[in-house]
Amino acid sequence: MVFVCSPQRNGPLGTEHCAPLLALARRLSGKPRQLRIVTFGAQSVLPGESTQPAQSAVWGMGRVIMTERPELACRLIDLPASSRFREETLIDLLSATQGEEETALREETIYARRLQRTGVENSEQRDKTMEGDDMAVAADTAPKPLFLPDRSYLVTGGLGGFGLETAVWMVEKGARTIVLGSRRGVPDSDAERRIARLRDYGARVECVRLDVTRPDSIREALDSIEADLPPLAGVFHSAAVLDDAPIIEATGDSLERTMAAKAQGAWRLHEATADLELDHFVLYASIASVIGNPGQAVYAAANAYLDGLTALRRAEGLPATCISWGPIADVGMVARDAVTERQLRALGATAVPPKPALRLLGELLREARGCLCVADIDWDRWMRAFPETPWNRLAELGSADGEDGQGPLATLRLTLAGKSKMDAMAVIIPQLKDVISSVLRVPVERLDATMALKDYGLDSLMAIELRNTIERTFGISLATVELLAAGSLEGLAKQILDRVEPQPDTEKPPIIAPADHRTPAEFCQWLLERIEVQPPYFVFTEIERRGEWLEADVTVTPPPPREAALVSVAEAARHLAILGSCAASLQCPLTERVYYPVRSARMIEHRYHPDSGSTKRLRARAHCTHFDLAASQARVEAELLDAHGEIVYRFGVEYHIIPEPQFRILFQDNAEKTFEESGRDPYATVRELPPVDSFRDGVAIEMVVDPEWCLGHFVGYPAYPVAIMLRDVMALIAEGIRRRHGWRDVRVTGIHGGVVTERFVFAHERAVLRAYPISRPEDAEKHTESWRCDVLSGHELAASFQVHVAAHGV
Ligand SMILES: NC(=O)c1ccc[n+]([C@@H]2O[C@H](COP(=O)([O-])OP(=O)(O)OC[C@H]3O[C@@H](n4cnc5c(N)ncnc54)[C@H](OP(=O)(O)O)[C@@H]3O)[C@@H](O)[C@H]2O)c1
Structure with missing residues (x-):
C-alpha cells in the first residue's frame, strides 16, 4: 500500500498529510501490510536544498508507525519537490521488502539516512587554550557573544519548565532583556521566584500573553517589543502542547492541538519575523520524532515539521537551529510525568539535566548548526526494545561489536584469547573492580573479590x-x-567470563511446542504452573493457541455501578496480565518456573464494558512481542474482545523475567506464610474503602493499605499485586474527583493511562497511596481529569500510576 503526500497540498498547518495518514494507520492497525509513504521535498538532502515542512511532519509520524505498528512494515521515501528523479528506481524502492527504512531519491541516486554522533568545540576550553597560547590571537578572533545586552530575546512557552530554564541560561550568558510568552502570560509562584532572581541580577524580564497559533497575538507581542524594548535579536520557540496517545487512539483533534502550538506556531513566528535581523531562530523539537517514540505519533509529526522549517529557513539564508532534545531532567513536561520518564529510562533514554543541555545549545549556536539531537540514549538498548523495527538509520550509533569487530567485547576476546581461566579472571577482576568502585562509590582498595556485593550497599x-x-x-x-544474584565480585567476574568465551550455539528452541494431544484445559493448567500463578488468582479454565496469540474465555462479573468502569479495567488488567505472562513463558527457554512481575503497563480503554449488573463472557488474547532473558525483560500485547471480536481494552505490559531460584535468593527475607494459601480470593469481594484522608492543601488525597490487603500470587512471597493496586488507585481517584468538585457521587466512564513499578510491596509492609490531580485547564472542558497516584512503601516509591479519567458528577 502506498500513501502519497501530494506536493500540491502543503499548507502552514502541517496537518494536511498527517491527518489522513493517521486515519489510515489507525484503520490498518493489526493487519500486516507493506506500507510505503512517499513525500515530496520532506528532507533536505543536497546542499542548500529547501523543504516543505508539511511533508517533513509526515516523517515524524511515519517513524512512530514503524515502532508502534511494526506489522505495517512502514517505509519512508522522499522525492524531490521540483527536480527530477528516476522512476524505475522509485518502483524498486516501493517494491523492496528488505533494506533501508528511510530513503530519499534525487536524480538517480538513493540516499539512506544515518544518524551520527557529532562533536562540538567547547568554547570555554577553546578560550582558555587561546589565552594561554597566544593572547593576541584570542583578542582578534574572540567569538561574538551569544546574547547582547542591548537586544531583546523572545522565548515562547517561556513560563514552561525548559523555556524558563532557557531564559535563566540566556541571562547567565549576557542577555539583559527577555520576553517570556505563553497563553496564560502569568507565572506560577515557582516561576515568579525565578523571574524575581533574574530581575535582581539586572535583567528585564517581561511576561506577556502570547498565543503563537494566532498571527494577531504574535503581532501584538512584536509591536510591544518594538515600542518599549531593545530590538529583537532572537526567538526561542519552546511552546508545546502534549496530547499523547497510541495510534489507534489518536484523533484528528489531538493532531491539530499538538501541531498548532509547535508547527503552526513556528510557521507564524517565521512569517512575522521575516523583516527582522535576527541572530537566532531556535526551534525546540524532541527526539521522539527522530526515534519514533511509541505513543507520540502526533507529537513526533509536530517536531518533524520543525526540522523541515529549519531546512527551509537555512536554504533562504535565514538563521535557524532545531534541537531535538532527549528527555530533560528536573524541569518541564517529562520531569512532571514520572511514568513517561521511567518508561523512557527503561528503554534506554536517560534524562539530561538542563544546564549541560543548554551549555551544548550554546556551542551549537556558536557553530550555527542546523538540525541536531541532544540526548543521552543507550542506542543498543533502544534498538533491542523494538526488535521488529528496522534501525538502519541508527546503525552507526550502537556500541555493540559491529562487523568491524571493534567493540569492547571483541577487544576483551582478543585480550583473553589462549589464556587459562585463572589468567582470564586475573584480567577481568581489576577492570571489574574499577567499574564497581565507580558505581558503588567504594575505593578500589577496599573491594574484596569474595565479599557479597550486597554488603557494599548494592541495591x-x-x-x-x-x-x-x-x-x-x-x-x-x-x-x-x-x-x-551473582553474590560477590568474583561471582560476577565468572559470569562475565562465561559470556566472553565464544558461546556454542546455546540458543535453545522455545521448549514449549505443546503436545498436540493437550486439551485447552490441560494446556491452561500447564501454562499456569510454568508462571507460578496459583488459584484463586485467575479464572481461566482453558487456553488455546491461535497463530501467535494465546486466547481464553474470561467471565467478568461487574461490580456495583459507581465502580463499574474502574473495576472492570482492573479486572481486565488482571486477566490480561496473567494471560500475558503465559504468552511470555512460551518464549522462555528455561525449564524451571519463572516469575513475571509487572514492570510497567500501559492501559488503553477502548470502550466502556461490561454493562453493569450483568455477567459477561469476554475473550482475552495476548502475544509476546519481545523476550530478552539477558535483560530480564519481556513485553506483551494483550486485548480483551467482546462477542463481536471488537476490542474492549488493550494493554501493553512489560514484565521482569525472574527464574524461581533467583527470585527466592533475592526475596527470601520477605517470604512469609500468610493466608495466601487459605484459598480466599481477594478479588471476589468488593471491599469498602478505608477512611480517606481529606484533601491536603486541596491537592492530594491519601489512603493507607494495610498489610492484610496485600495478597499476591507468588506463593510464599505475597505482595501487593499491581492489579489490586490498580483497583485501589481507581477507587481513590474517583473519591478524589468527587471531593475536588464537591459532587455527591462520581460516574467514571473511561480510563487510560500507565503504571511503572519500582519495587515490590510485601505482605508485611504498609502501603500509602497518594493521588493528586495533574489535569491541564483545558481538560476540564472535555470532562476529563488527569491524576497521578504514587504507591509508597516506607519512604520508597513502589509504583507510580498516571491515569486519564472521563468522569461526570452525579
Ligand atoms: N522537557 C523535556 O523533557 C523536553 C524533551 C524534549 C523536547 N522538549 C521540548 O522543549 C520545549 C519546552 O518543553 P517544556 O518541558 O518546558 O514544556 P512545558 O513545561 O509543558 O511548557 C510548554 C509551554 O508552552 C506554552 N504554550 C502551549 N501552547 C502555547 C501557545 N499556543 N502559545 C504560546 N505558548 C504556548 C505553555 O504555557 P500556556 O499553557 O500558558 O500557553 C507551557 O508553559 C517543548 O517544545 C518541548 O517539546 C522538552
Whole structure:
C-alpha cells in the first residue's frame, strides 16, 4: 500500500498529510501490510536544498508507525519537490521488502539516512587554550557573544519548565532583556521566584500573553517589543502542547492541538519575523520524532515539521537551529510525568539535566548548526526494545561489536584469547573492580573479590547502573537479577567470563511446542504452573493457541455501578496480565518456573464494558512481542474482545523475567506464610474503602493499605499485586474527583493511562497511596481529569500510576 503526500497540498498547518495518514494507520492497525509513504521535498538532502515542512511532519509520524505498528512494515521515501528523479528506481524502492527504512531519491541516486554522533568545540576550553597560547590571537578572533545586552530575546512557552530554564541560561550568558510568552502570560509562584532572581541580577524580564497559533497575538507581542524594548535579536520557540496517545487512539483533534502550538506556531513566528535581523531562530523539537517514540505519533509529526522549517529557513539564508532534545531532567513536561520518564529510562533514554543541555545549545549556536539531537540514549538498548523495527538509520550509533569487530567485547576476546581461566579472571577482576568502585562509590582498595556485593550497599537501582556500566565496559549484557544474584565480585567476574568465551550455539528452541494431544484445559493448567500463578488468582479454565496469540474465555462479573468502569479495567488488567505472562513463558527457554512481575503497563480503554449488573463472557488474547532473558525483560500485547471480536481494552505490559531460584535468593527475607494459601480470593469481594484522608492543601488525597490487603500470587512471597493496586488507585481517584468538585457521587466512564513499578510491596509492609490531580485547564472542558497516584512503601516509591479519567458528577 502506498500513501502519497501530494506536493500540491502543503499548507502552514502541517496537518494536511498527517491527518489522513493517521486515519489510515489507525484503520490498518493489526493487519500486516507493506506500507510505503512517499513525500515530496520532506528532507533536505543536497546542499542548500529547501523543504516543505508539511511533508517533513509526515516523517515524524511515519517513524512512530514503524515502532508502534511494526506489522505495517512502514517505509519512508522522499522525492524531490521540483527536480527530477528516476522512476524505475522509485518502483524498486516501493517494491523492496528488505533494506533501508528511510530513503530519499534525487536524480538517480538513493540516499539512506544515518544518524551520527557529532562533536562540538567547547568554547570555554577553546578560550582558555587561546589565552594561554597566544593572547593576541584570542583578542582578534574572540567569538561574538551569544546574547547582547542591548537586544531583546523572545522565548515562547517561556513560563514552561525548559523555556524558563532557557531564559535563566540566556541571562547567565549576557542577555539583559527577555520576553517570556505563553497563553496564560502569568507565572506560577515557582516561576515568579525565578523571574524575581533574574530581575535582581539586572535583567528585564517581561511576561506577556502570547498565543503563537494566532498571527494577531504574535503581532501584538512584536509591536510591544518594538515600542518599549531593545530590538529583537532572537526567538526561542519552546511552546508545546502534549496530547499523547497510541495510534489507534489518536484523533484528528489531538493532531491539530499538538501541531498548532509547535508547527503552526513556528510557521507564524517565521512569517512575522521575516523583516527582522535576527541572530537566532531556535526551534525546540524532541527526539521522539527522530526515534519514533511509541505513543507520540502526533507529537513526533509536530517536531518533524520543525526540522523541515529549519531546512527551509537555512536554504533562504535565514538563521535557524532545531534541537531535538532527549528527555530533560528536573524541569518541564517529562520531569512532571514520572511514568513517561521511567518508561523512557527503561528503554534506554536517560534524562539530561538542563544546564549541560543548554551549555551544548550554546556551542551549537556558536557553530550555527542546523538540525541536531541532544540526548543521552543507550542506542543498543533502544534498538533491542523494538526488535521488529528496522534501525538502519541508527546503525552507526550502537556500541555493540559491529562487523568491524571493534567493540569492547571483541577487544576483551582478543585480550583473553589462549589464556587459562585463572589468567582470564586475573584480567577481568581489576577492570571489574574499577567499574564497581565507580558505581558503588567504594575505593578500589577496599573491594574484596569474595565479599557479597550486597554488603557494599548494592541495591536494585545501583544494579541497573552497574549493569549499564558493565555493558559499556565489557560489551556484555547481564540481567540485573543476575547481577543481584551473582553474590560477590568474583561471582560476577565468572559470569562475565562465561559470556566472553565464544558461546556454542546455546540458543535453545522455545521448549514449549505443546503436545498436540493437550486439551485447552490441560494446556491452561500447564501454562499456569510454568508462571507460578496459583488459584484463586485467575479464572481461566482453558487456553488455546491461535497463530501467535494465546486466547481464553474470561467471565467478568461487574461490580456495583459507581465502580463499574474502574473495576472492570482492573479486572481486565488482571486477566490480561496473567494471560500475558503465559504468552511470555512460551518464549522462555528455561525449564524451571519463572516469575513475571509487572514492570510497567500501559492501559488503553477502548470502550466502556461490561454493562453493569450483568455477567459477561469476554475473550482475552495476548502475544509476546519481545523476550530478552539477558535483560530480564519481556513485553506483551494483550486485548480483551467482546462477542463481536471488537476490542474492549488493550494493554501493553512489560514484565521482569525472574527464574524461581533467583527470585527466592533475592526475596527470601520477605517470604512469609500468610493466608495466601487459605484459598480466599481477594478479588471476589468488593471491599469498602478505608477512611480517606481529606484533601491536603486541596491537592492530594491519601489512603493507607494495610498489610492484610496485600495478597499476591507468588506463593510464599505475597505482595501487593499491581492489579489490586490498580483497583485501589481507581477507587481513590474517583473519591478524589468527587471531593475536588464537591459532587455527591462520581460516574467514571473511561480510563487510560500507565503504571511503572519500582519495587515490590510485601505482605508485611504498609502501603500509602497518594493521588493528586495533574489535569491541564483545558481538560476540564472535555470532562476529563488527569491524576497521578504514587504507591509508597516506607519512604520508597513502589509504583507510580498516571491515569486519564472521563468522569461526570452525579
Ligand atoms: N522537557 C523535556 O523533557 C523536553 C524533551 C524534549 C523536547 N522538549 C521540548 O522543549 C520545549 C519546552 O518543553 P517544556 O518541558 O518546558 O514544556 P512545558 O513545561 O509543558 O511548557 C510548554 C509551554 O508552552 C506554552 N504554550 C502551549 N501552547 C502555547 C501557545 N499556543 N502559545 C504560546 N505558548 C504556548 C505553555 O504555557 P500556556 O499553557 O500558558 O500557553 C507551557 O508553559 C517543548 O517544545 C518541548 O517539546 C522538552
